[in-house]
Amino acid sequence: MTILSHQLQQRLATPLKIGSFEIKSRVLQSPLSGVTDLVFRRLVRRYAPDSMMYTEMVNAKELCYLKQLPRIMEIEPNEKPISIQLFDCRPDFLAQAAQMAVAEGADTVDINMGCPVNKITKKGGGSALLRDPETAEAIVRTVVNAVSVPVSVKTRMGWSDRHINILDFAKRMEDAGAEMLTLHARTREQGYNGSAQWEWIGRVKEILSIPVIANGDIFSVEAAVKCLEQTGADGVMCSRGTLGYPFLVGEIDHFLKTGQSLATPTPVERLECAKEHLQALWDYKGDRGIHQARKHLAWYAKGFVGAGELRDRLSRIETVVQGVELIDGAIARLKAVSP
Template identity: 70%
Template sequence: MVAISADLRQRLRQPLHIGAVTVQSRVLQSPLSGVTDRAFRQLVRRYAPASMLYTEMVQATGLCHAQQLAKLMDIGAAEQPISIQLFDCRPDFMAAAARKAVTEGAKTIDINMGCPVNKITKKGGGSSLLRQPEVAEAIVRTVASAVPVPVTVKTRIGWDDDHINAVEFARRMEAAGAQMLTLHGRTRSQGYHGPADWHWIARVKAALAIPVIANGDIVSVESAVRCLEITGADGVMCSRGTLGYPFLVGEIDAFLKTGVVLPPPTLLDRLRCAREHLGLLWQYKGQKGIYQARKHMAWYVKGFAGAAPLRQQLCQIDTLVAGYRLLDDAIAALETDPALGRPGSVPTGVAPG
């Protein structure tokens, strides 16, 4: 049973104010490169109708390649409220990209100062800005003065264990004009390994007047509530916990608003969702979407007997028809005999691997 203090529930039932933007949810879907495209966001939005969504991270210099930028910034009318996340190390390029993002419909501009991937940090973006606070400050100030929407920052607690500067860095971002800060409770050197240190998020929350959103290890309703109790944060952002599970943001949001833990999706629900996701990727991206679907299918198809061989086959699909055939066979077997979804069963008609 998940318990939450009365004071925390009362606070989190209130809308989230990001500058002049009001969001009717304290649970946000993190921007995830190669994941949070329009297809994925459409599914998250179904289960979390009031949450703030984020696009994939967009490099500001991509403004020179309008076609590529347009695809990353492809936003549907039903996706609002939505934020476009940008990264770069040059304030003028960031300002230009931010203006373009606003014309595409962004309600806020989020600046990535936390991505740990080498190809991003070597270009001076992402978490490398934790070691260049003056540059980070200039970026926020320049972008904030260039657009009429709130500017927010997503970052980490520090570069490594010997260089944790979360409080000082966050104060500088607030002073430069950031109107919300999302803090991932890991250092850059950790990447995505080891537990997130939520106590650093609590320290940053205590130091700032703007909203602080907690990120890292938010994988369930229980973990979200525990994080909020420890940090006192103004909300949570879900990241890798939503891979193959676009239900998570909505589950947490529902609990914070009602105190009711929604029943988890059944295996049949998950497979039907995987099938719809596959179709949406084909609809929006064609053949490229089929190749991208392979990793998504691997995330959906796990945790039950017979998952391994089905997953292996789905990770090799080359056509929409092939993917539909595999999923339809598994779905049909479960619809015929729901007991097949129980532990020890094989819902796909193939031998478990």
């Protein structure tokens, strides 16, 4: 059983301050491309109303040439706290895009300096900025000057095990004006493999004055508590642990505030949530939503007898009705076994 020490509870009892912006939660929902759209965020926020959420990363250069805002940048009226994440390597494009993000309602602007995808690093964006700290610094300075909201950075430990430069890099980001740094404790070379090396988060925390958010392998309340204790970080950011499980941020937030664990949702509750997610994606995006829903539904269908076969069938649905029928069938079978 996880226990919340008095010390940790006290340390995290105050709001998280990102510059002048305050958040009443120390648990954040990470930006996830293809996942953290308005529909997904609405589900996460139901269980974690105080937590900061991020849009999917938005291409800053494209934004400057588009007439209309891309759908992935859309935020709901009164959706708070919310950050819009941008990527590119050109300070001017990022500054212009940041102004558009603020106009859309972003409470903070986050710059992606951790994405490992070739298509992005080849053009100098994402984690490629770890190899070009001068440009990264120029980006932060320029964006900070362009907007009135706090600017944050999300990055990794370095390009590879032989090139871990996060201590120098993080300090440069702070000196350039970043108001928060989130560290995904892996290298670019690691991608999403191997364990997150939380010890680096602790080292960064020791040398920065701005809040440091721990990211990587936060899959449970237990992991969040362990990471916060080991690193001294100011908060945790959940990522893959929320795929098919929009309850995680709320579970951790509740535990950090009360020391009490919420009841884990049953498979039936998870499937009811999956159905709602599917319906909402269809309402919001139409056929594209159904296509995107397939992967979400497969993530929800885990941890009960027959989940494998359900996953397989859900990943091929063409319509909402098909998805709902499959999920309702699975719910009926689960209820028949344990009513």
